[in-house]
Amino acid sequence: MKFGVFLPNGxxxxxxxxxxxxxxxxxxxxxAITQEAERHGLDFVLSMIKFRGFGGPSGYWNACxxxxxxxxxxxxxxxxxxxYPSVAILSIHPAVAARMVATIDDVSGGRCGLNIVTGxxxxxxxQMGMWPGDEYYERRYEYAAEYLRIMKSLWRDGQVSxxxxxxxxxxxxxxxxxxxxxxxxxxxxxxxxVRFTAELGDHNFVAAPLDKLRKIGTQLKDATHEFGRQVxxxxxxxxxxxxxxxxxxxRADAILAGxxxxxxxxxxxxxxxxxxxxGTSDEIQAAIGRPIEEGNVVFMGTPVLCGSYETVASQIExxxxxxxxxxxLLSFPDFVGGIRDFGAKILPLLSPSVRETRTAQPEAQP
Numbered sequence: 001m002k003f004g005v006f007l008p009n010g011x012x013x014x015x016x017x018x019x020x021x022x023x024x025x026x027x028x029x030x031x032a033i034t035q036e037a038e039r040h041g042l043d044f045v046l047s048m049i050k051f052r053g054f055g056g057p058s059g060y061w062n063a064c065x066x067x068x069x070x071x072x073x074x075x076x077x078x079x080x081x082x083x084y085p086s087v088a089i090l091s092i093h094p095a096v097a098a099r100m101v102a103t104i105d106d107v108s109g110g111r112c113g114l115n116i117v118t119g120x121x122x123x124x125x126x127q128m129g130m131w132p133g134d135e136y137y138e139r140r141y142e143y144a145a146e147y148l149r150i151m152k153s154l155w156r157d158g159q160v161s162x163x164x165x166x167x168x169x170x171x172x173x174x175x176x177x178x179x180x181x182x183x184x185x186x187x188x189x190x191x192x193x194v195r196f197t198a199e200l201g202d203h204n205f206v207a208a209p210l211d212k213l214r215k216i217g218t219q220l221k222d223a224t225h226e227f228g229r230q231v232x233x234x235x236x237x238x239x240x241x242x243x244x245x246x247x248x249x250x251r252a253d254a255i256l257a258g259x260x261x262x263x264x265x266x267x268x269x270x271x272x273x274x275x276x277x278x279g280t281s282d283e284i285q286a287a288i289g290r291p292i293e294e295g296n297v298v299f300m301g302t303p304v305l306c307g308s309y310e311t312v313a314s315q316i317e318x319x320x321x322x323x324x325x326x327x328x329l330l331s332f333p334d335f336v337g338g339i340r341d342f343g344a345k346i347l348p349l350l351s352p353s354v355r356e357t358r359t360a361q362p363e364a365q366p
Contacts, residue, residue, distance in 0.1 A: 001320055001354050002327035003347075004044035004084075005037045005339060006236065010064040011053060014238065014300045014331045016267070018058050019258025021334050025065045027073055033335045034074050037081055040343025044082035046115055046185070046329060047071055051091070052124035054270070056263025068100045075108035083108055084185060086115040089143065090130050094150040094167065098174050102155065105178045113183035114151075116201070118144045118193075121270045141192045142166075148184065148200050155182055185234070189216060198223035198231055205329055207236035207302040209294040210322070217324035234327040235319065238304045240292075241341055245307045252292055252306050255333065259298045268297070302331070309341065313349035320354045 006014060009025045023029065034045050047070050053062035071085040083104065087097045097114075105112035118140040125131040136143070146164045153160040154174035162169040187205040188197040189212075197204040198220055206216050217233040224231045240255075242248040290296045292304040305315045319325055332338025347355070 001316075001325070002043040002234070003342075004046060004082075004234070004327065004329045005033060005042060005335070006329050006331040007033060007045050007047040007070075008331070008335055009047045009067065009070055010050050010061040011059050012061070013333075013335065014302060015255060015333060016054075016056070016058065016060050016260045016263045016298050016300065017255045017258040018260055020255045022058065025063055027065065027070065029335075030065070030070060031074060031077055033339065034078055034081060036336050036339045036343075038078050040339060040347065042081065042339070042343070043327070044084060044113070045074070046084040047086060048115075049086045049088045049091075049117060050121075050124065051088070052121070052127055054263045054266040056260040056266065058260040058263055060260060060263040060267075068097075068104065071112070072104045072107055075104055075111065078108075078111075080111075082111050082113055082183075084113045084115045084183075086117050088117045088119055088125075089147045090119050090125050090132070090136075091128070094147045095154060095169065095172050095174055098151040098154040101151075101182055102174065102176060102178050105180075105182065106176070110178075110180055112178075113185060113202075115205075116144055116148060116184060116186040118186075123270060141196045144186075144196060145200060152182075152200075191219070194219050195223050198229065199227050201231060203232045203234050203327065205234050205236055207295060207300075209290075209303060210319070213319075213325065214323045221324055232326040233324055234329050235323070235325045236302050236329045236331075238299050238302050238331050238333075239312060239338060239342060239346075240304055240306045240333060241309055241312045241338070241346065243308060245311055248307050248311075251333070252304060256292070256296065256298055264297055267300075309345040310349060313346050316346070317351060317354060 007030050008023050009030055012023050037045055047067045049067040050061045050064040054060045067085040071083045075083055101112055101114050122131055143166050146166050150160060150162055155178050158175045158177045159173050160169055161171050184201045185203045186197050186201050188194045189206055204220055206213055213235055220233055240248050240252045295301045295303040305312045
């Protein structure tokens with residue numbers, strides 16, 4: 001199993017609470033996190049992109065470092081960890097994004113992937129005059145497929161002539177090209193999202209309770225057979241760990257007690273506009289009132305692995321045994337300390353079978 005870190009390049013990471021660590025995103029903080037992840041042998045880091053936050057007393061995501069710029073800087077200060085910037089496809093032309101990825105891949109010595117963000121939050125694009133209309137909710141995966149095919153052609157050939165529904169590129173050039181296939185990840189929970197990933201991606205990020213995680217992972221494997229590809233599933237989890245189960249639960253309960261209800265209301269309000277059923281927005285709305293283990297909205301709908309280091313290690317073993325998951329994308333209330341504890345106190349407790357599968361993951365595919 002591979003392990004990665006969901007970098008907190010947006011205000012306060014991925015917790016909507018005034019009683020969790022409050023982060024104003026900085027390069028220095030994200031560099032410290034990334035170097036700590038590399039030091040403990042974690043496999044990758046991923047940064048998000050958000051153009052408008054959700055406010056509230058915590059100022060949730062009000063500030064966000066630009067993903068490509070951040071990952072290029074991190075590339076120059078690391079040597080092994082794989083770097084996944086995120087592209088919001090409504091905001092950057094595919095030829096520009098392709099060149100940015102090729103540049104980071106060169107800076108990093110072949111360690112850059114890409115996370116495709118189709119965009120469900122209308123207000124952040126509307127403020128920039130980039131929202132194409134509410135019909136985009138239903139068409140965004142068609143748009144994303146054309147977008148990604150253009151990028152892959154440019155990476156492969158350095159040139160593409162393309163006339164499609166959304167883009168018209170007469171003899172578009174992008175040189176130099178990467179020296180390898182760029183691994184593509186995306187978060188596809190809806191049937192359309194799963195199919196998109198099966199056809200064009202390499203890994204699917206899923207933040208969902210275990211029963212839905214199993215269902216989506218199985219759907220993905222079934223869909224990949226149609227395209228003759230091998231695509232993996234990475235599950236998202238928050239880790240709240242401590243020396244004992246009771247101490248970890250107290251930390252989690254304190255975070256819940258500080259729930260930023262105003263920011264949560266804004267997140268749910270934006271998510272409710274999305275008409276693409278079964279996807280991320282539905283998952284966020286369903287997360288109100290859930291137990292943290294199933295993904296409470298305070299943790300952005302991401303399930304929490306909560307307990308002692310031994311308990312969390314046992315939970316990871318169960319995920320590996322009971323779901324078609326081959327990697328975890330992790331976040332923490334305190335990222336640097338959380339990664340240090342994960343690397344020193346949890347990873348060594350995992351069975352050799354879980355650790356050994358980390359070297360046998362699907363590679364990027366054309």
